Amino acid sequence: MTALLVALIVLTIVLGLTIVFRPRVTRHLGGRAVAFLAMFVLPVLALAGGAANHMERSKTTAFCISCHEMQPYFDSLHVDESRHLPAVHYQNRTIPREKACFTCHTQYTMFGDIKAKMNGLKHLWVHYMGTIPDKIELYEPYNDRECLHCHQGARPFDEHPQHIASREKLADGRLRCFSCHFNTHSIGSLHRLKRWTPPEGK
Amino acid sequence: MRLLPRSFENRLRVSAGLIVTGLLIALPTLFWTHAMSFMLFITVSGALTGLGVLVYLVSLLRHLVVAEHQAPPAEPPTTPV
Numbered sequence: 001m002t003a004l005l006v007a008l009i010v011l012t013i014v015l016g017l018t019i020v021f022r023p024r025v026t027r028h029l030g031g032r033a034v035a036f037l038a039m040f041v042l043p044v045l046a047l048a049g050g051a052a053n054h055m056e057r058s059k060t061t062a063f064c065i066s067c068h069e070m071q072p073y074f075d076s077l078h079v080d081e082s083r084h085l086p087a088v089h090y091q092n093r094t095i096p097r098e099k100a101c102f103t104c105h106t107q108y109t110m111f112g113d114i115k116a117k118m119n120g121l122k123h124l125w126v127h128y129m130g131t132i133p134d135k136i137e138l139y140e141p142y143n144d145r146e147c148l149h150c151h152q153g154a155r156p157f158d159e160h161p162q163h164i165a166s167r168e169k170l171a172d173g174r175l176r177c178f179s180c181h182f183n184t185h186s187i188g189s190l191h192r193l194k195r196w197t198p199p200e201g202k
Numbered sequence: 203m204r205l206l207p208r209s210f211e212n213r214l215r216v217s218a219g220l221i222v223t224g225l226l227i228a229l230p231t232l233f234w235t236h237a238m239s240f241m242l243f244i245t246v247s248g249a250l251t252g253l254g255v256l257v258y259l260v261s262l263l264r265h266l267v268v269a270e271h272q273a274p275p276a277e278p279p280t281t282p283v
Binding site: 002005006009010012013016017019020023024026035038039040043044046047050051053054057058060062063066067124127128 | 211212214215217218219221222224225226228229231232233235236237238239240241243244247248251252254255258259
C-alpha cells in the first residue's frame, strides 16, 4: 500500500515538475488533460492516501511513544508482575504489541475510532503548543465495554468461578472490571517494580 | 490554435510548484512513524498541496470565464424573406 502511494506521489511530482519547467505543454489538449491529472486528480488521491496511511500509523505503539510523556506508560507494559493488567495483556500478546495503546484506549462503538483520533489531535496540540499536565488522566472513567469487546464469550472469562458468582452484579453494573482488576499502568510506583526484558527482536 | 494567455501559464507553474513542494515534504513523512511526521503531513504538506490544487482550479475557472468573454459574438439570425 505504501509502495503504491509512493509511486503515485513520485508520478505526480514528475508531472508537476514538467508543468513547472515546460508550461507550454498545456497549450495542447493532451497537455491540458495531463495538467488536470497532475494538478487535481493525482494530488487529491495522494493526499487522501497519505492521510489514510498516517491515520493507520497513528494507531501504532511506536507513534504513541514518540511523545516523551508517553514513555512511562510504555515502560509499564514491561513490568514483570502477573496482576499488572497492561503488562499481562502486552506480554501474553492478548493485544497486538504493535498497536498496544490503541487496542485498549479506543472505544468499541460506531464512531469510537474517529473519537480516538480527534482526541489524538488534541493531544498533539497540547504536546507541541500547550502545557503537558503533570498527571495524565483519561477523559472519562474506563468503560467495561472496552474489556468485554475481547473478553466476553471467551472461555477463561465465562468459566472463571468469580465471574460466574458475580454474573448479576457484572451485568447490572454494580461490579465493574476495575473493581477487582485495578492494577493498571501504576506510573507512580513503576520504579519499584521488576521489569521483563523481551527476547531480542520481539 | 489560439494560444493560452501568459498569466494562465504562470498560475499553472505556481500551482504545480506548490503541489510538488507539498508532495516532496509528504514523501519522507510516509517512512517516519512519529507525531512530528503526522503534524508535518497535515499542516505543511497538506496545506501546500491543497493550496496548489485550489490555485489550479481557480486559475482554470478564471481562464474559462475570460475565454467566454473573449469569444466572438454570435452571427445575427437571418430574417426569412
